[in-house]
Amino acid sequence: MYYYKNMKKRKLMVVGPVGSGKSSLISCLNGKGMDAKKTQSVLYDTLSIDTPGEYLENPCMYKYIIAEAQSVEYVLFIQDAMQRRCIYPPGFAQSFNRKTIGVITKVDTESVEVEHSQKILQTIGVKGPILKTSSKTGYGIKELKEYLGIE
Structure with a gap:
């Protein structure tokens, strides 16, 4: 019981x-620029929780994503502007009892959708x-930070 009462709530997942x-x-939101590498497991920092993309590819892992969201204020659903494929199940964001935001990434590329x-x-x-954001150029990062109340 003590553990749950003293858990620090992160801002986003x-x-x-x-x-x-x-x-x-996440690196851009933390002010680190594009300093990112492949996420092999769930990564926690003071601001955020970064979930591996493979968790979305396996429906058995959905329950872990939903459980992790209990310790955040916002859940950001990311969609790459270059991808036409939808890997999310229909209505998936409605499974979360947190504020949900859509973020379209890589809007600086030529063939954006x-x-x-x-x-x-x-x-x-x-x-x-x-x-809409671009981690490469910084487009939309300031607006996203303002919406989330980060710095």
Whole structure:
């Protein structure tokens, strides 16, 4: 019981497919630029929880993603602007009792599919805003930080 009462609540958790830019986004939000590498397991820092993309590829892992979300204020659902594939199950964001935000990453690339990415995030049930970002150029990072109340 003592453990749960004294758990520090993190600000956010990122959920998204492999290679969608989750770790790069967290690095930018932490002010570290694009200092990211492949996430092999759930990573915790003072601001965030970074979930591996492989957790979305295995429906048996959904319960762990949902359980991890209990210790955050926001769940950010990430969709790569270059990907047309939707790996999320329909309505997945509605499984979370936290504030949900859609984040479209890699909007600085040539073949972006922003409208398609927005539709994917709407289909999974994201209730909050859908923001566009680029960890490479910093586009949209300031706005996302302001929305989340980070610095």
